[in-house]
Amino acid sequence: PYLKILNTSNAPIPYSQLTARYWITPENFTGSLGLWIDYAQIGNSKVTTKYVPLTNPRVKALGYIEYGFNNSAGSLSAHGNSGEIQSRFANSDWSNFNEANDYSRLSNSPYADNAQITLYQNGVLVWGTEPAADSSVVSLKTFSLANSAGGNTISTFVDIRNEGNVSVDYKDVTARYWFTSEGSSPLHFWIDYAKIGNSAISGSFTSVSPARNNADSYLELKVNPLAHTFYPLTSTGNIQYRITKSDWSNFNQSNDYSYQSGPMAENQKITIYYKGQLVYGTEPSAGSSMRIASTNSEQNNILTGGAVVYPNPSSGNFTLAMNGDQCTGEFKVSIYNLMGQIVDTYQSESNGVFHKDFDLKVTPGIYIIVVTWKDHTDQLRISIN
Numbered sequence: 001p002y003l004k005i006l007n008t009s010n011a012p013i014p015y016s017q018l019t020a021r022y023w024i025t026p027e028n029f030t031g032s033l034g035l036w037i038d039y040a041q042i043g044n045s046k047v048t049t050k051y052v053p054l055t056n057p058r059v060k061a062l063g064y065i066e067y068g069f070n071n072s073a074g075s076l077s078a079h080g081n082s083g084e085i086q087s088r089f090a091n092s093d094w095s096n097f098n099e100a101n102d103y104s105r106l107s108n109s110p111y112a113d114n115a116q117i118t119l120y121q122n123g124v125l126v127w128g129t130e131p132a133a134d135s136s137v138v139s140l141k142t143f144s145l146a147n148s149a150g151g152n153t154i155s156t157f158v159d160i161r162n163e164g165n166v167s168v169d170y171k172d173v174t175a176r177y178w179f180t181s182e183g184s185s186p187l188h189f190w191i192d193y194a195k196i197g198n199s200a201i202s203g204s205f206t207s208v209s210p211a212r213n214n215a216d217s218y219l220e221l222k223v224n225p226l227a228h229t230f231y232p233l234t235s236t237g238n239i240q241y242r243i244t245k246s247d248w249s250n251f252n253q254s255n256d257y258s259y260q261s262g263p264m265a266e267n268q269k270i271t272i273y274y275k276g277q278l279v280y281g282t283e284p285s286a287g288s289s290m291r292i293a294s295t296n297s298e299q300n301n302i303l304t305g306g307a308v309v310y311p312n313p314s315s316g317n318f319t320l321a322m323n324g325d326q327c328t329g330e331f332k333v334s335i336y337n338l339m340g341q342i343v344d345t346y347q348s349e350s351n352g353v354f355h356k357d358f359d360l361k362v363t364p365g366i367y368i369i370v371v372t373w374k375d376h377t378d379q380l381r382i383s384i385n
Contacts, residue, residue, distance in 0.1 A: 001104070003067065004111055005082040005119065013076045013121065015046070015069035021118045023061035023103035023131050026051075027233040028095035034088075035065065041083025046073040049087065057165035058131035060103040062232055065089055103131045139164035140280050142175055142270040146261050147240070151250035154179060154243040155192075157264065158221070160272065161235040168230045170223045174273045178208075178215035178284050179256035185245040189219060195237025200225035203241065208340065210370055210379060212284035214257040219243060257284040278339075286338050286368050286381070307371045307378035313385050316360040320369065322378075329373055335360070336368040343367065360384060 001022050007013055026033065035049040046069055053063040067085070076082060091097070099105050104116045118128035141163055147155040160175055162168065181187060189203035202222045208215055223236055230236075243251075253259045258269045271281035308321050320333065333346040333356070343362055348354070360367070364385050371378040 001065075001087055001117075002111075003082075003085045003087070003117065005076065005085075007076045007078060007080055010078050012078055012080075015042070015073035015076055015082075016071050017121050018069060018076070019120045019123075020067040021052075021064040021104075021120070021130075022067070023058070023064045023116065023118075024105075025060060025062045025098070025101050025103075025233060026091070027098050028091050028093070029053075029062075029231045029234055030092055031227055031229065031231070032092050033065075034090045034092060036088045037085065038088060039084065039086040041085070042069075042073055046070055047085055047087075049089075051089070057134045057136060057232070058103070059134045060101050061131040062165060064104075134165060136166045137164040138166060138168060138274060138279065140168075140173065140272045140274060142267050142272055142281065143264050144258075144260055144267040144270055145264040146253070146259055152244060152248045154251055154253060154256070154259075156241060156243075158239045158241070158270065159235050159237060159264065160223070160239075162230050162232050165232050167232060168274065170225060170228050170230050172275045173223060173230060175221045176218040176271045176273070176283075177221070177258045178212070178218045178269065178271075179243070179258060180214060180252065181207075181217045181245075182251055183245065183247075183249055185247040185249060187217070187219075188244050188246065190242040190244070191240070192242060193238065193240040195239070196223070196225045201239055201241070210286070210336070210368065210377075212257070212286055212340070214255050215284040218258075283339060286336070286340075286366070307369075307380060309369060309380050309382050313383035316358075316362065316384050318358055318360075318382060320354075320356045320358065320371075322354045322371070331371055331373045334370045334372070336370065337362070338366055338368070 003020065005018065005020065033051045035051065037044045037047045037049065040047045048068040048070060050066050051063055052066055054061065067087070104114070106114050106116065108114070115128040118130055119126055139162070141161045143159040143161065145157040147157055156177060158175065160173065187205045189205070191198045191201050194201045200223055202224065204220050206218055206220060208217060221239070258267065260267045260269065268281040271283055272279055309318055310321070311318060331348045334342055335344040337343055344358065344360060346356060362384055367382050367384055369380040369382060
């Protein structure tokens with residue numbers, strides 16, 4: 001920005017009483033800006049600059065460059081002006097800005113009044129209009145690219161972006177890559193490169209039980225750089241990782257839920273969680289091997305083994321019944337929602353013929369009933385309306 005400050009009053013004003021604010025949205029901000037005064041008619045060294053980030057966002061402003069003056073600058077004469085002040089600012093890594101959404105930027109030439117660059121005398125606003133307060137928005141997204149690395153390796157490039165208008169703490173953000181492990185060999189995680197530092201990235205594997213469509217496992221990524229703040233309108237940059245198995249056997253990525261071919265692009269199947277809550281993407285649905293029974297007859301509600309559920313659909317009051325050759329021995333009943341969260345459980349107290357009435361107080365939707373014996377498992381779906 002090139003600035004001039006005009007004194008329209010009838011008295012001189014000490015420069016040291018004046019500050020000006022140039023309001024911006026600093027994309028790709030990493031905690032500091034480079035600031036320069038290239039030329040000032042009153043003397044470069046007499047003009048001071050600093051960047052002040054906002055605690056609460058404003059419309060088209062996440063912070064401002066504050067211009068001030070030291071005591072050696074003297075006074076701004078009545079009806080006089082400061083003369084030209086030529087300034088620059090840049091990200092510390094020289095990454096790009098988008099000036100089009102900066103509150104104070106106007107494209108006028110030559111000089112003209114700009115009420116969106118605010119002026120203060122002794123901290124009190126005397127010129128211009130500050131940007132309006134904006135609602136805080138947490139918006140995190142995942143972009144990914146699948147790298148060809150051979151059949152025995154899953155190699156993915158991931159970029160997590162904060163497209164909201166508030167900062168979050170990196171430690172509160174996790175991402176999950178959902179896939180099928182094809183076998184029981186232990187899984188290993190490798191970081192090949194991360195823009196924010198390889199040591200800032202950690203990964204852990206979780207088995208999904210019961211398995212979901214195109215996912216029996218997920219890799220959970222955590223980001224914990226030395227600088228803990230994930231600023232708005234920034235990204236982690238490229239995170240390049242690999243997944244392998246201990247026996248180096250092959251994966252079949254074509255049935256992996258989070259796999260996405262092609263160039264780096266948004267991928268809503270790599271889910272993001274903020275403070276443990278899903279905030280972006282869609283988790284895989286429950287396994288497709290489960291079928292929804294369409295009638296209230298016990299026989300037609302048998303999906304696997306000897307377990308049946310009726311009525312189906314239900315208002316939440318339904319009966320689980322078992323009366324088959326396989327229904328012997330102790331068993332456990334677990335009922336899941338489609339997010340994989342348990343909403344009810346039951347541990348058996350008898351063998352053989354069994355009827356159990358349930359009264360679920362849950363939101364309408366599809367729920368999964370898993371009955372587990374020592375040597376086999378029955379899986380059913382029930383629709384709650």
